[in-house]
Amino acid sequence: xxxxxxxxxxTCGQANRVPxxxxxxQPKCGSCGDPLLNGKVAEFDLATHDKATRADDLxxxxxxxAPWCGPCRMMAPEYAKAAQAxxxxxxxxxxxxxxxxxxxxxxxxxxxxxxxxxxxGREVARLPGARxxxxxxxxxxxxxxxxx
Numbered sequence: 001x002x003x004x005x006x007x008x009x010x011t012c013g014q015a016n017r018v019p020x021x022x023x024x025x026q027p028k029c030g031s032c033g034d035p036l037l038n039g040k041v042a043e044f045d046l047a048t049h050d051k052a053t054r055a056d057d058l059x060x061x062x063x064x065x066a067p068w069c070g071p072c073r074m075m076a077p078e079y080a081k082a083a084q085a086x087x088x089x090x091x092x093x094x095x096x097x098x099x100x101x102x103x104x105x106x107x108x109x110x111x112x113x114x115x116x117x118x119x120x121g122r123e124v125a126r127l128p129g130a131r132x133x134x135x136x137x138x139x140x141x142x143x144x145x146x147x148x
Contacts, residue, residue: 007055009034010042010093013051023058023088039087040082044095046103052093053118059144061136063094064103064114071130072113081114081133082140090117090140117143 004017007027014031027036037058044052044062052060063079065072083092097104097112107116115127117140125143127136 001071005055005056006055007036007091008048008052008056009036010044010048010052011046015051015055035089037091039084040092041083042091042093044093046095046100049093049095049100049103052091054121055122056091057118058091059089059117059124059140060091060093061115061117061140063092064097064107064109064116065094065112066096068098069112075113075130077129078133079136082136085133085137086140090144115139121145 004019005023006013007016007018007030009016009029011034012029012032014029016027016030016036018027018036023037026038028034029036041063049062053062067073079092079094088132095103097109103109111128113130115136117124125139127139
């Protein structure tokens with residue numbers, strides 16, 4: 001049996017098993033058919049955030065942001081570039097802290113933008129402030145084995 005990873009669909013919240021060999025092939029959700037990993041930043045709601053950060057096997061970087069935040073908006077294209085560069089190695093997602101204010105309190109978020117790297121149910125590291133794509137990629141590669 002091929003080794004696989006668990007990935008939560010950002011659209012429907014369904015858990016999926018994806019063979020490691022298929023991660024680069026833009027796998028789709030078995031339930032809704034939306035892409036699980038396509039090099040784009042996934043938008044999480046609170047339930048999907050909690051499910052993915054607790055249970056997914058692939059490292060996930062979540063951008064905690066708000067639409068009124070200038071640095072958040074400035075970093076968005078750089079974050080998307082980093083997501084494209086690390087497709088299949090690290091999953092990139094974002095959650096709007098204005099729409100989901102409980103997440104900020106629960107995670108002790110005092111400023112945005114804030115990137116938190118999650119892996120196998122635990123917080124691995126935080127990177128505060130707006131960053132260029134190269135720094136985001138270096139952050140991920142430095143904290144996760146296999147993201148080189």
